[in-house]
Amino acid sequence: MTPPRIAIGGFMHETNTFAPSKAGLQAFVEGGGFPAMSEGPAMIEALRNVNMGTCGFVEEAERRGWELVPTMWCHASPSAHVTEEAFETVAGKIVAAIEAAGQLDGVYLDLHGAMVAEHADDGEGEIIARVRAVVGPDVPIVASLDLHANVSPRMVAEASALVAYRTYPHVDMAETGRRAAVHLARLVGGAAEFKAFRQIPFLIPIAWQCTDMEPAGSIYALVARLEDGPVTSTSFLCGFPAADFADCGPSVVGYGATQEAADAAADAIVEAVFAARNAFAGKAFDPLDGVREAMRLADGATKPVVISDTQDNPGAGGDSDTTGMLRALVEAGATRAAIGVIVDPAAARTVHEAGVGATVKLSLGGKSNIPGDAPFEGEFEIVSLSDGHLVADGPFYGGARMRLGPSACLRIGGVQVVLGSRKAQMADQEMYRFVGIEPKDQAILVNKSSVHFRADFAPIAETILVCTAPGPMPLDPASLPFTKLRPGVALSPAA
Known part of the structure; x- marks a missing residue:
């Protein structure tokens, strides 16, 4: 049996639209504390034994005997907007390499989920849509996301599945890549799947999103427990509360063998988040x-x-x-x-x-x-x-x-x-x-x-x-001068 051919690529940036400095192409070339920009087979070797999604994905893919088609991977330290030049250069190379790869059975993208470019507020939605336009409607696209992703309806619609980290500090980035590979295997095998997506209408300060503390610890324990039986994947994304665009904020994504299963899991997580909203707080000093x-x-x-x-x-x-x-x-x-x-x-x-x-x-x-x-x-x-x-x-x-x-x-x-x-x-x-x-x-x-x-x-x-x-x-998102948030989003979790 011919092994599945899977294209892989990564483009990671967390954008604070209120920050002082933008991310140009050189920021991605240098890597911002993680491996430097790499292309082709060098991308796989650069990310071995590193706590990044691609590392875990590649290990699981190799275990399964898949044929991998590496495109490009890069990361830049969080900053203000990704410049148009940087976005178009990186996205262009990833999409062109996927197009040149010919027949594919699936695509894995290692993304952050909170990228805002100078010319595209929903950076990841734009990237996934461009890949979808190349591979067509039937090839599964699975992306791993940061826990701080600001997930948009476009991202959910264009991707076959979005799989997010469950720890902050993010000690499970490589593990999330492995989970993404397991999920992609299910889709490559022809399994039918249904989606549920919920946006939560309040912002959570990042210092109080820590999963070593409450309430996030208990919420993420629930997220993991719900992923069972007909529920194939669950993610709660706390969001990155410093990105001035419509879809900034927490969200829940669930997948299941039935629509009822996906909806029930997503609704259970939303209920837990709302029940805990006043506990997303802590003491800070001058x-x-x-x-x-x-x-x-x-x-x-x-x-x-x-x-x-x-x-x-x-x-x-x-x-x-x-x-x-x-x-x-x-x-x-x-x-x-x-x-x-x-x-x-x-x-x-x-x-x-x-x-x-x-x-x-x-x-x-x-x-x-x-x-x-x-x-x-x-x-x-x-x-x-x-x-x-x-x-x-x-x-x-x-x-x-x-x-x-x-x-x-x-x-x-x-x-x-x-x-x-x-x-x-x-x-x-x-x-x-x-x-x-x-x-x-x-x-x-x-x-x-x-x-x-x-x-x-x-x-x-x-x-x-x-x-x-x-x-x-x-620390308090309410002090930021938002202009683009969708109506009804509160700048604090306090009810």
């Missing part, structure tokens, strides 16, 4: 209050107190260069404290020219013109230098090979700073160690991340605090 609380808790603690600098999360569109938390650490007189990654390529060049041991006066960070933020003016000791190459082998990045560009460890008072030239979310302990900082030895760690850091840092943390220094990803 920067100085948060640092002082961390210092109090650290006194006598045996593990670091970890602070989330949530509003400058480069995993949600921030440039990783705001200085509010650094300012608070210095003002409070914190000691045995470290913060990272502050991205400032010009400062990194200056530091590398000066060398280890020198003291340099810097105007550090604060280049994104965020209201309430500014460069930090001060004298820093240069403790160490790095070329920015590291392997982030914690549970979130899962072995990703990072290239942060010229980097350094700086010291000002009792505070050490991880300085980098390219942004990546501080979600792995190696992102401190590569410049000589041992995170376990610190009293306070300030991570530019909202939730993903918890996967690698919660096991070493005395406790975790959330702080709201000025940044482009407000």
